[in-house]
Amino acid sequence: MLTTDTDNKDKSMTTEGKQTKASAKSADKESEMKSSPLHKFFRDALKDIYYAENAIVDALEKMQKAATTEELREAFEDHQLQTKKHISRLEKVFKLIDEEPEKKECKAIVGIIKEGEEIIKSTKEGSMTRDAALIIAAQKVEHYEIATYGGLAQLAITMGHNKAADLLEKTLEEEEDTDYHLTDIAESYINLDAEQED
Numbered sequence: 325m326l327t328t329d330t331d332n333k334d335k336s337m338t339t340e341g342k343q344t345k346a347s348a349k350s351a352d353k354e355s356e357m358k359s360s361p362l363h364k365f366f367r368d369a370l371k372d373i374y375y376a377e378n379a380i381v382d383a384l385e386k387m388q389k390a391a392t393t394e395e396l397r398e399a400f401e402d403h404q405l406q407t408k409k410h411i412s413r414l415e416k417v418f419k420l421i422d423e424e425p426e427k428k429e430c431k432a433i434v435g436i437i438k439e440g441e442e443i444i445k446s447t448k449e450g451s452m453t454r455d456a457a458l459i460i461a462a463q464k465v466e467h468y469e470i471a472t473y474g475g476l477a478q479l480a481i482t483m484g485h486n487k488a489a490d491l492l493e494k495t496l497e498e499e500e501d502t503d504y505h506l507t508d509i510a511e512s513y514i515n516l517d518a519e520q521e522d
């Protein structure tokens with residue numbers, strides 16, 4: 325059957341109309357998603373860990389300088405580089421969920437870092453006791469991060485943010501590896517040497 329120009333015009337208008345409707349629907353869905361309590365919690369938790377990671381970069385600098393052994397100093401240096409990557413991964417996660425990267429003070433990490441600073445003050449420079457104590461302080465940081473990234477990666481999966489979940493899981497693996505590595509250093513000789521100190 326022959327169709328006239330007007331028919332074609334009408335058809336294309338209908339398709340266009342459908343497309344506009346569809347994109348309006350997806351925009352509605354998006355704004356609905358962004359106003360959901362879980363999305364708000366997820367975004368705020370990202371702001372919290374974004375603040376924490378930035379604070380950890382500075383803390384690791386101080387811990388590197390305070391460490392007695394070359395091995396621990398190197399471990400802190402390596403993890404400081406990784407932490408900078410964690411920050412840029414978080415920036416990607418913010419982008420993926422259509423939010424701006426922002427920091428929100430994380431009281432927990434402020435406290436854990438303060439505890440690390442007190443350890444530096446209360447242990448002797450050049451001692452193995454200082455390294456044994458610094459490892460525990462660093463592991464407290466890692467465990468906070470592991471709890472955060474583990475939970476956020478699971479939430480990201482639930483909310484259908486699969487790419488964000490992959491990034492959060494990658495960081496989670498690096499925090500876990502750091503934790504194991506610190507245990508290895510402590511158990512290989514640092515704790516034993518510290519035990520011999522007067």
Ligand SMILES: [Fe+2]
Nearest residue numbers: 377407410469
């Ligand atoms: Fe991290």
Ligand SMILES: [Fe+2]
Nearest residue numbers: 466469499502
């Ligand atoms: Fe870490």
